[in-house]
Amino acid sequence: MIPDVWAPLSGLSVRRCEDEGLINGTWLAGDPPRYVVQRVSPIFAPEVHDDIEAVTAHLAARGLATPRLLRAGDGALCARDAEGAVWRVMDFVPGRTHHRVGSPVLARAAGELAARFHRAVDDLEHVYRHVRAGAHDTALHMERLDGAATGGEGRRLADAILDAFRTWRGRLDLPVRHCHGDLKISNLRFSEAGEGICLLDLDTLALQSIDVELGDAWRSWCNPVGEDSTETRFDLEVFAAAVAGYRETRPFGAEEREALVDAAERIALELAARFCRDAFEDRYFGWDPSRFPTRVAHNLYRAAGQLSLARSARRQRGEIARLLAGG
Incomplete structure (x- = not known):
């Protein structure tokens, strides 16, 4: 129950919010909505709210729209219920949520919004209190998958994911910067006219490299059928528009362009490994019981889809490099 x-x-x-994500429980308060109320997953320490407050205050000071935490009566940024669960309340930002990028126009707006956020936090000075150690340590995710996978269909899929990462051609050494940490398209808020408003779901704010940040964005935005399909492909038209929208606001450096060529493939493989691992451990990701008999079945399906997306990105590596270079 929501703490009073x-x-x-x-x-x-x-x-209950119809656009609820995979991790936190989400409700809307008011009609029309005025606040978003969330029961925060225990994977996020309460200190994450100090990070959210610091970053959103900085964004607001720079004139960017952003949801803000509503302080409790005692001034706290969150509260626990009788069972110990952590809850929070944030402003509701009117607009639209998209679960896939249906056009290059939306992709361009998404790229521009991400670039505005990155440019705004370039001068942020903040030491994060909640740190997800190894969140995008791709090699570690592969190691954990190898250790968790036992037999059957899941093991065969795990081996295919591991083989794909062994032959991945990218680099892992870019410097870190302030990032959102989960730029899937459903975490971006748009106006009815299709303009980018703000970023949502701020539990993943962190210092990480730009190739991780945008690789995660592009593996979401450039997959026209979404995560719940195995018939995936990396859409170059959407990618070109997203890159153009981003570059107009925050141009890429030469080192960034080089690393970004293989970024979407890397993050798709990483997410495939995470989905596949949860098919064995059966404890992390939410799942859709209306479509799948078990969480295991849903995770295997999603893992296969992300592997397919990674393979599509690899086949088009030359075109991805050309578009990043401004071709």
Whole structure:
């Protein structure tokens, strides 16, 4: 039950959010919505709210739209319920959520929004209190998958993912910078006219390299059928538009361009490994019981889809490099 510590919620209707993500439980308060209420997954320490407050305050000071945390009556950024679960309340930002990029126009707006965020936090001085150690340590994810995979269909899929990473051609040594940490398209908010408004789901804010940040974005944006399909492909038209939108606001350096060529393939393989590992451990990702009999079945399906996406990106590596170079 939502802790009774946020006075502005008093008297507001509360309903489950239809666009709920895979990790946190999410409700909307008010009709029309005024606040987003979330039961925070235990994978995120309460200190993550100090990071969210620091970054969103910085964004707001730079004139960017952003959801802000609503402080409880005692001034805290979050609160626990009787069972110990952590809850928070944030401003509701009106707009649209997309679960896939249906056009180059939307991709261009997404790229421009991500670049605005990165440019705004270039001068942010903040030491993150909540650090997800190894969140994008791709080699470690592969090692954990190899250790978790036992037999059957899951082991065969795991071996295919591991083989693909062994022959991946990219680099892993770019410097870190302030990043959102999870730029899948559903974490970007758009106006009805298709303009980028702000970034949502801020639990993953962190210092990481730009190839990880944008590789994760592009593996989401450039997959026209979404994560719940095995018939995936890396859409070069969408990619070209996303790159153009980003570059107009924040141009790439030469070192960034080089590393970004293989970035989407890397993150697709990493996510494939995570989905596949959870098919054995059966404990992390949410799943859709209306489409799949078990979490295991859903995770195997998603892992196969991400592997297919990585293979598509690899086949088009030359075109990806040309587009990043401004071709």
